[in-house]
Amino acid sequence: MAAQIWGSEKRARRRREISAKIAQMPELHDSKPLPFMTREEKIMESARKLTILTEKMGQIIDPTDPAELYHLNNEVLGLEGNPMALHGVMFIPALSAQASDEQQAKWLPRALRREIIGTYAQTELGHGTNLQNLETTATYDLATQEFVLHTPQITALKWWPGNLGKSSNYAVVVAHMIIKAKNYGPHPFMVQLRDEKTHEPLPGITIGDIGPKMAYNIVDNGFLGFNKYRIPRTNLLMRHTKVEADGTYIKPPHAKINYSAMVHVRAYMLTGQAIMLASALNIATRYSSVRRQGQIDKSQPEVKVLEYQTQQHRLFPSIARAYAFQFAGAETVKLYEHVLKEMKSGNVSLMADLHALTSGLKSVVTYQTGEGIEQARMACGGHGYSMASYISEIYGVAIGGCTYEGENMVMLLQLARYLVKSAALVKSGQSSKLGPLVAYLGVKSEPTSLIDRIPNSGFTEYVKTFQHVSKRQTLKAADMFFGLMEKGEKREIAWNKCSVELNRASRLHTRLFIVEAFVRRVNEIADIRIKEALTDLLHLHVNYELLDIASYALEDGFLSASQLDYIRDQVYLYLGKIRPNAVSLLDSWEFSDIELRSVLGRRDGNVYENLFKWAKSSPLNKTDVLSSVTQYLKPMMEKARL
Ligand SMILES: CCCCCCCCCC/C=C\CCCCCC(=O)SCCNC(=O)CCNC(=O)[C@H](O)C(C)(C)COP(=O)(O)OP(=O)(O)OC[C@H]1O[C@@H](n2cnc3c(N)ncnc32)[C@H](O)[C@@H]1OP(=O)(O)O
Numbered sequence: 001m002a003a004q005i006w007g008s009e010k011r012a013r014r015r016r017e018i019s020a021k022i023a024q025m026p027e028l029h030d031s032k033p034l035p036f037m038t039r040e041e042k043i044m045e046s047a048r049k050l051t052i053l054t055e056k057m058g059q060i061i062d063p064t065d066p067a068e069l070y071h072l073n074n075e076v077l078g079l080e081g082n083p084m085a086l087h088g089v090m091f092i093p094a095l096s097a098q099a100s101d102e103q104q105a106k107w108l109p110r111a112l113r114r115e116i117i118g119t120y121a122q123t124e125l126g127h128g129t130n131l132q133n134l135e136t137t138a139t140y141d142l143a144t145q146e147f148v149l150h151t152p153q154i155t156a157l158k159w160w161p162g163n164l165g166k167s168s169n170y171a172v173v174v175a176h177m178i179i180k181a182k183n184y185g186p187h188p189f190m191v192q193l194r195d196e197k198t199h200e201p202l203p204g205i206t207i208g209d210i211g212p213k214m215a216y217n218i219v220d221n222g223f224l225g226f227n228k229y230r231i232p233r234t235n236l237l238m239r240h241t242k243v244e245a246d247g248t249y250i251k252p253p254h255a256k257i258n259y260s261a262m263v264h265v266r267a268y269m270l271t272g273q274a275i276m277l278a279s280a281l282n283i284a285t286r287y288s289s290v291r292r293q294g295q296i297d298k299s300q301p302e303v304k305v306l307e308y309q310t311q312q313h314r315l316f317p318s319i320a321r322a323y324a325f326q327f328a329g330a331e332t333v334k335l336y337e338h339v340l341k342e343m344k345s346g347n348v349s350l351m352a353d354l355h356a357l358t359s360g361l362k363s364v365v366t367y368q369t370g371e372g373i374e375q376a377r378m379a380c381g382g383h384g385y386s387m388a389s390y391i392s393e394i395y396g397v398a399i400g401g402c403t404y405e406g407e408n409m410v411m412l413l414q415l416a417r418y419l420v421k422s423a424a425l426v427k428s429g430q431s432s433k434l435g436p437l438v439a440y441l442g443v444k445s446e447p448t449s450l451i452d453r454i455p456n457s458g459f460t461e462y463v464k465t466f467q468h469v470s471k472r473q474t475l476k477a478a479d480m481f482f483g484l485m486e487k488g489e490k491r492e493i494a495w496n497k498c499s500v501e502l503n504r505a506s507r508l509h510t511r512l513f514i515v516e517a518f519v520r521r522v523n524e525i526a527d528i529r530i531k532e533a534l535t536d537l538l539h540l541h542v543n544y545e546l547l548d549i550a551s552y553a554l555e556d557g558f559l560s561a562s563q564l565d566y567i568r569d570q571v572y573l574y575l576g577k578i579r580p581n582a583v584s585l586l587d588s589w590e591f592s593d594i595e596l597r598s599v600l601g602r603r604d605g606n607v608y609e610n611l612f613k614w615a616k617s618s619p620l621n622k623t624d625v626l627s628s629v630t631q632y633l634k635p636m637m638e639k640a641r642l
């Protein structure tokens, strides 16, 4: 199963080898539980481990393999981030995709050797979503052949970029490029922020940390201002766009090609989200098979809480989602790598499809991951609320994904633009022009679902039902939009008035893609036992998801009330079937105790003893009487006694 999850037997084996090596290297372990550290201590601890890793990485992993790097990162540095998180996630990908060969030769080896630390600085205090209204400017000075970066007012301060505040000395900065008073829109520039020797901010740069966040606090998300700060013309990233010495602008082959670093993260973050969801579920499911509370049959002893159907219903559909996201994420990464290769050689024809797909996926996956992790926390009762479970940190980090790389509603609306264009093709009889991801929009569907009549259809009837609801909602939302325009409404106003319906279409389309990715993967599996276990999970997935969106299929009679009862019964049937495999389905992800950082989720199940040990190690328990008591509470009580 681990081979299915991680892509191959070799990958699963390598993960195990890496975890085993790390287990033998105490210098790479947290020196005490992270929840007991202050933010400064955590940042220090992370930097300590990071530098050891830089020295010893080659002994542990193949540093050129992103999957091995990611595993090493999760084990040693953990979810809360590290001083170089954005260096790998966005700075290097931005340089790789957007710098010319010459620029790459100059900067990439230095970045890869970690001679410099970089980040991606785009979002500002006043604008994150609407890139056209970013306010930082890069004005070309023809006389000196330099760009002058400037922050005209407080809202133009860069705000949020990870590791910008304290760790990075370089950044890819996105600024509006102005040449001879003409604004060419946002473009990426390579900018040195700090002196390479002293790490002091360079003159003209104002920089710092934006303060503590809901989670992810090892990362120093930062602010940055420029006061007429000069950089050479050749620091504009020039793979696709060029500015010649005389100010001549050579436009890129696609208007949005400079957005590729964002698409990179949107594609890669899906499996990252799946891992976080599976981690939280692993903790909750293990704990649920240790925790005994109440009886189902009063004549019997107390049961493991995992025996309760409500507990299974709370956890198992999310286990199915974690697998579904992992499989859909793996497909998306493959597609992304393909499109990137094409883009580098000038073929930009697939960019729109990739953008639409990743926009929908990042939104649905992050939202459902958040839901699943929060359910996992509640499934652990009181102990889930303790930082000893570590679920609250996983939750905080995961839901950051609902916001970063494009706020979810906004990204769903990006997919909706693509769906509405596709609907227009269908309506004008040009269905043959539909891309493969939306081809179903042009296919006539049956009048009713056959779900309960062809139970051995290999999920075909389920896929057809998802296609039906997605198609119907897309055409309905598009009709609403076109109808308003026909009535004379301006395009943007009409769009806004339909946006809730449009986003519903985007979610349904994305959920269909996730279901199909899961079906595709299960169909490929040769090993009978693995196929059987995953087929059960897929049964739960399709029935649970369908129940969740049933209103769309009931509205037009595609599903009947009795079919809904059938679907519900299937959910209960598969909850029971999955119960014996539940812990194994999560143990198969092979998270080590070091990586999970959870007292509740320990592999050995020795929860209570370790919770007590953990509580005793709380810094508050270093003394029996706190100074807050001696200074304030004791005098108060004494005064009251007089
Ligand atoms: C094994 C390894 C595993 C690795 C796992 C890794 C895990 C990673 C975990 C990371 C963890 C932490 C890192 C955190 C990083 C966070 C970093 C950031 O957040 S960076 C900042 C991100 N910011 C955004 O995402 C901003 C969102 N806004 C936008 O993207 C855009 O403004 C917009 C798309 C909403 C609108 O853009 P705009 O230029 O204004 O668009 P127009 O309205 O003019 O045009 C729309 C038009 O353009 C098309 N479009 C838009 N984007 C793209 C694109 N990327 N590619 C192709 N086409 C694009 C869009 O489809 C429209 O087309 P039409 O034909 O007109 O419909």
Ligand SMILES: Cc1cc2nc3c(=O)[nH]c(=O)nc-3n(C[C@H](O)[C@H](O)[C@H](O)COP(=O)(O)OP(=O)(O)OC[C@H]3O[C@@H](n4cnc5c(N)ncnc54)[C@H](O)[C@@H]3O)c2cc1C
Residues within 6 Å of the ligand: 086, 120, 121, 122, 123, 126, 127, 128, 129, 130, 159, 160, 161, 162, 216, 221, 400, 403, 404, 405, 406, 407, 408, 409, 410, 413
């Ligand atoms: C943990 C974290 C890490 C980050 N790291 C980085 C980084 O490394 N580099 C970087 O540059 N940035 C980073 N960001 C910033 C992030 O990319 C932005 O916060 C994000 O893109 C959302 O933009 P915003 O804050 O402007 O939200 P807003 O756009 O202000 O969103 C507020 C509300 O307005 C709604 N809204 C906005 N526009 C529309 C619209 N057109 N239609 C409908 N509704 C709309 C949204 O849906 C939302 O409900 C990070 C953010 C976080 C939380």
